[in-house]
Amino acid sequence: MSKIYKPQPVSGFPEWSPEARLVEQGWLDRIRRIYESYGFTPLETPAIEVLDVLVAKGETDKEIYTLSRLQGEEEESREARLGLHFDLTVPFARYVAQHFNALSFPFKRYQMQKVWRGERPQEGRFREFYQCDIDVIAVDSLPLGYDAEMAEIMVECFAALDIGAVRLHLSNRKILEGYLKALGVKECIAAIRQIDKYDKIGTEGVIAALRESLGLDEQTAQKAIALAQIRSEDAAFAEAVRALGVSDPLLEEGLAELTTIMQRLAHLPAGSVVADLSIARGFDYYTGTVYEAKWLDYPEFGSIGSGGRYDDLAGSYINKRLPGVGISIGVTRIFSKMLAENRLDLSRHCPTDILVILPDEATRARAVETARLLRQRGYNVEIFPQATKLKKQLAYADKKGIPHIWFPPVEANALHEVKTMATGEQKPADPTEWAG
């Protein structure tokens, strides 16, 4: 045997225990089920992209991993440089441009893949994590109905994860942009980035920042922040904005859109969505509706899901106008927080529902047949692989958290029995009918 290389965890690349991974897989399945239930189709793009694609929009704030071949040769320099994707939006935009003629629009896709960012290793920053995205895109124009649907889906996903209350905050970039324009603010995007910090630095902080970095006067800064303070769980926000006495066509357009969306979300459980005009998603390319999901149990934790509407998905790659709207759920971040807070049920170590006992070699065929019948009926079933002491077989089930133990009969015409671990109850059962 060669020397032992003792492996160490690599910072930023999370890896779960089997118990935790089983829960994570369940989360991904639930999100996927919801995405599919709204008709989104499962797309997957390679983990790698040509580097020119990754940097086409000039995104230098995302740290990119590039690839080299370990046994690379000189000829390699003629090949295109490759990098790992840092999100799923850039690959999706590239995909749509490349396969444009083969797609039907509006095109609704989900993509649930890992992405990589070459961040410096530090606490709480992942270098590999899951993104669970949906987007719908169309050619030239996209109905507002999808903006409401996105909000509905995000609310449904968070409810399915069982992580406590989550509130989805909505706004529309046209409101803030139109309003600031009407106030005479020229560097609109820069102002939005400051207002986006409202949650973190408060009213005074934003006013100071607007005055210092943008040279706004006190009154204009006050007016800007007054808008950001407006919230309502229904369409009432629009009146509050109009009461500020600022008028602008873009502002009106944004108010009308957000009003329609809030009205269409009126059927959702109370408190699940709120119009919140402080939401700006400052660093993103959104042009209409914006979403930000906040976790009520951990207000300091920041956004756990976000998204918005954009004017043009793939303008860097194709000469078509492709407006869209999309959301992204940051599963790995949420999951690792729930894990750290001991809020996950880690009692199951495997998906096995039933352990079939192997009492002796002569009963093996019957045990195998029993397992097959139960599997056909949708149960996950293991057979203990060796005719060994019952105690050892039961200890295995116990250690793995398997909820039911099946005893196939040793005599040909005797009854099967099944024991439910949670209650300790053991009774006769028929493998073609039992429901547990």
Next chain:
Amino acid sequence: MSKIYKPQPVSGFPEWSPEARLVEQGWLDRIRRIYESYGFTPLETPAIEVLDVLVAKGETDKEIYTLSRLQGEEEESREARLGLHFDLTVPFARYVAQHFNALSFPFKRYQMQKVWRGERPQEGRFREFYQCDIDVIAVDSLPLGYDAEMAEIMVECFAALDIGAVRLHLSNRKILEGYLKALGVKECIAAIRQIDKYDKIGTEGVIAALRESLGLDEQTAQKAIALAQIRSEDAAFAEAVRALGVSDPLLEEGLAELTTIMQRLAHLPAGSVVADLSIARGFDYYTGTVYEAKWLDYPEFGSIGSGGRYDDLAGSYINKRLPGVGISIGVTRIFSKMLAENRLDLSRHCPTDILVILPDEATRARAVETARLLRQRGYNVEIFPQATKLKKQLAYADKKGIPHIWFPPVEANALHEVKTMATGEQKPADPTEWAG
């Protein structure tokens, strides 16, 4: 708008159309369902490993991609070098060693992830592809029951993919090794590698290779190849081997093991498994049972699934003996072949079962409620986002291959109707009861 960067496909990194991807996702789901039905737990390891882990076994035949940060700094050289995993066995071995104390044995896991190999770009060689692996490992010893289970699972998976007949060939490395040892062949592994080519170069080719590269005499080479020609769909192979008049304890052990496994697989459909003593899996670390799945429609295509039993999974990383047995299904290779042969049903463009028509704005709330009811009952449902011409809404369903069209009533107490595209039939339906 900045300049347009027209993206090109990157050789070796496959990417499917939405229709094909939907089928691929279905394949992965079916394989996963089967793996879980036998109690394998979903494990996932990061795409990256420390380079020392990847090369710990001295595997230089696999081309490894290494990573660098695009905006990397000098400090970086102090961090461990990272590479993308080239298979799922090395990461699994590392995982087991690293988390040994937290695991329960026998440990059964499945892992379905993409792997990367920095091959030179050429036809039919993938640089990114799915591997779908299961392994069961134990400490010190592992019952033979699992070897039979692996074969059963592989047969079930291929049947579920609907790719035509697949035959699983089984052997046991102890048979070939014991036999060659008894014949006085010293370079056993080298001889096995030659015999492994039996399928490709035939009897004469292997005899010539054994004589030339290993210096075996004609009679020994003939004897070696006589073993490799033995096949049987039951346990009859053992008698054929004994008739060759070669005796050795390791050979006998191998014969006994393979006999037991073939007997335990007697319940499988005729022709699905065959004991085939030419199977050697020459380049792998197997020490007992070996598996190789062959596609009857494409005999030249090579193995589409393989695996075997090994003495020690993680010897490079931990000072424990961890014997195991595992299989791997090469989904991407099989899928791309089926796609190239036009053998996939690509009629569905999305998972949507039902398109709910939006006749006018006033009916939107009823359409939304109808969609919600149908989704709760497990259907995948889209609502057409805009109250536009019926013809346009129907054209959308047609283009996307959506099988059912739902007409919510425009009048409050009127009946819903549903139209099935395949038959053209349209009839009244209740969203709380309809089954399609």
